[in-house]
Amino acid sequence: MTEKQKTQTNEERAMPRKPDGVLTKKMNGKTFVTEIYFDKKSKDTFQDKLFKVVQAQRKE
DSSP: OOHHHHHHHHHHHHSOOOOSEEEEEEETTEEEEEEEOOOTTOOSOHHHHHHHHHHHHHHO
8 A cells, every 4th residue: 555545544534524415215114324425536427326326226
């Protein structure tokens, strides 16, 4: 691991980040809350990213 990667990791831990989206799903009387974090450097739109998340959840 390079020093730069280590520094970024420590900075990310120091600064809590708000989720980009929150999904809630109620199943069998239990509520599941999922926080979604997206890569800010990506060129995909929010809809593209959300679609991928939904598709991944359907496969589970």
